[in-house]
Amino acid sequence: MSDPSTALPPDPSRRAEDDTRVVILGGGPGGYEAALTAARAGADVVLVEDRGLGGAAVLTDVVPSKSLIATADVLDLVAGSTALGIRDADSASSPASGSLTVDLATTNARLRRLARAQSMDIRASLAEAGVRILDGRGRLLGPQRVVVSPTAPDAERVELEADVILLAVGARPRQLEAAPCDGERILTWTQLYELEGLPTHMIVVGSGVTGAEFASAYRALGSEVTLVSSRDQVLPGTDRDAAQVLEDAFARRGVRVRARSRAAAARREGNGVVVTLTDGSEIRGSHVLMALGGVPSTSDLGLEAAGVRVRDSGHIETDRVSRTSVRGIYAAGDCTGVYPLASVAAMQGRIAMHHALGEAVSPLIAAQVSSAVFTSPEIAVVGHSEAEVESGEVAGEVRMLPLDTNPRAKMEGITEGFVKLIVRPGSHTVTGAVVVAPRASELILPYTMAVAHRLTAEQVASTFTVYPSLTGTLAEVARGLEG
Numbered sequence: 001m002s003d004p005s006t007a008l009p010p011d012p013s014r015r016a017e018d019d020t021r022v023v024i025l026g027g028g029p030g031g032y033e034a035a036l037t038a039a040r041a042g043a044d045v046v047l048v049e050d051r052g053l054g055g056a057a058v059l060t061d062v063v064p065s066k067s068l069i070a071t072a073d074v075l076d077l078v079a080g081s082t083a084l085g086i087r088d089a090d091s092a093s094s095p096a097s098g099s100l101t102v103d104l105a106t107t108n109a110r111l112r113r114l115a116r117a118q119s120m121d122i123r124a125s126l127a128e129a130g131v132r133i134l135d136g137r138g139r140l141l142g143p144q145r146v147v148v149s150p151t152a153p154d155a156e157r158v159e160l161e162a163d164v165i166l167l168a169v170g171a172r173p174r175q176l177e178a179a180p181c182d183g184e185r186i187l188t189w190t191q192l193y194e195l196e197g198l199p200t201h202m203i204v205v206g207s208g209v210t211g212a213e214f215a216s217a218y219r220a221l222g223s224e225v226t227l228v229s230s231r232d233q234v235l236p237g238t239d240r241d242a243a244q245v246l247e248d249a250f251a252r253r254g255v256r257v258r259a260r261s262r263a264a265a266a267r268r269e270g271n272g273v274v275v276t277l278t279d280g281s282e283i284r285g286s287h288v289l290m291a292l293g294g295v296p297s298t299s300d301l302g303l304e305a306a307g308v309r310v311r312d313s314g315h316i317e318t319d320r321v322s323r324t325s326v327r328g329i330y331a332a333g334d335c336t337g338v339y340p341l342a343s344v345a346a347m348q349g350r351i352a353m354h355h356a357l358g359e360a361v362s363p364l365i366a367a368q369v370s371s372a373v374f375t376s377p378e379i380a381v382v383g384h385s386e387a388e389v390e391s392g393e394v395a396g397e398v399r400m401l402p403l404d405t406n407p408r409a410k411m412e413g414i415t416e417g418f419v420k421l422i423v424r425p426g427s428h429t430v431t432g433a434v435v436v437a438p439r440a441s442e443l444i445l446p447y448t449m450a451v452a453h454r455l456t457a458e459q460v461a462s463t464f465t466v467y468p469s470l471t472g473t474l475a476e477v478a479r480g481l482e483g
Contacts, residue, residue, distance in 0.1 A: 025138040026168035028055025030332030034349030039129040048138035060190035072220035140302030171294035171334035178265035199287040206291035216375040320363035322352035372441035380444035383432030408468040457481040
């Protein structure tokens with residue numbers, strides 16, 4: 001796609017004050033944020049969704065998974081509190097992960113309630129903004145026409161004319177043909193929340209973000225966990241030091257990692273499962289989670305009829321303002337393959353509507369995207385990486401400080417984690433950062449703002465921090481780069 005800096009200006013005939021007709025396919029973060037943006041600008045907006053408002057992010061992915069991880073974090077915190085002097089009130093023994101358990105049926109019921117409540121909140125916000133919601137699946141009939149097949153059996157198909165169309169149809173879990181997921185023992189990450197009992201031995205296939213998060217969570221909840229990783233390290237592509245901290249944490253907590261191994265098949269056997277690796281060896285457990293990434297939900301969407309280009313992977317081609325190859329058709333979220341992040345999907349949706357409605361817009365800048373892995377400890381990153389500096393791809397200076405020297409970390413018994421800052425040589429402009437710590441997802445924000453607003457290490461260092469706080473290390477590492 002063309003670079004937005006040389007792109008044609010928005011069509012002045014498509015402005016919100018002219019009641020531009022906007023049709024959005026998909027009610028996940030990319031879709032509902034786009035709908036709110038367009039409706040508030042005065043456009044006539046119809047949103048089509050067949051699974052429920054919020055999409056997979058709210059119903060079967062981000063909201064329930066992070067809620068499950070929050071429960072696991074509580075158990076993990078208790079298990080690590082021996083050094084703080086906390087003892088069992090009856091036996092005076094030290095707390096341990098085995099001294100507490102979780103009622104997974106109750107936990108999962110809570111997660112499902114939270115997801116439904118969030119979905120209803122989104123529906124209410126859309127209705128209040130004046131968005132018309134159609135429960136069904138949309139399909140392109142051309143560059144300006146959509147047909148909606150309703151989910152209700154007695155409802156009729158609806159055809160819609162549109163000036164602007166946004167495709168935000170998301171993705172679905174990738175599955176192995178030789179490991180068909182049944183929702184009971186062989187599971188995708190969308191099926192975990194129906195489990196009534198805690199797995200005795202969870203085999204997690206895939207060591208990316210999803211696999212690492214669930215391996216960390218289920219071990220903290222009390223399951224035996226084996227993680228099957230096709231790479232030398234967990235979280236391939238992530239900062240090496242961060243991945244090493246997580247691998248050390250896995251080893252200490254008893255997560256078994258089968259590195260450089262690939263799953264060839266999985267089958268049910270009795271009351272358990274057997275995972276066969278490509279080398280012929282087998283791993284037996286009670287359940288297996290197939291965490292193999294996602295496949296864009298772009299089949300049978302009418303893309304070819306409308307002339308929308310897709311990559312070989314099935315992802316829709318877009319530029320940095322979310323335009324597809326067809327004028328007036330935009331795309332956002334996991335179906336674009338840009339970043340599988342709810343925050344990015346939402347930003348893509350907002351950018352698309354601003355551009356389509358003739359408003360000033362800043363394109364998506366990949367280097368300003370922050371992300372987090374919700375393991376224990378959490379890993380958060382933004383901007384350029386140390387690997388890019390070492391390869392010569394970007395120029396940079398790198399400084400890292402461990403958290404165990406931080407006074408607040410000592411008070412809370414935090415012994416693992418670090419802060420890493422990357423700056424441009426000479427100017428010391430902050431270009432990247434890594435934080436490995438409890439709540440790293442919260443701590444990364446100051447560095448994200450520094451990257452986005454081109455602050456220098458000196459400016460970060462001269463900003464007041466609370467004492468004692470973990471943020472003190474964020475400023476301290478910057479002070480090491482002053483001058």
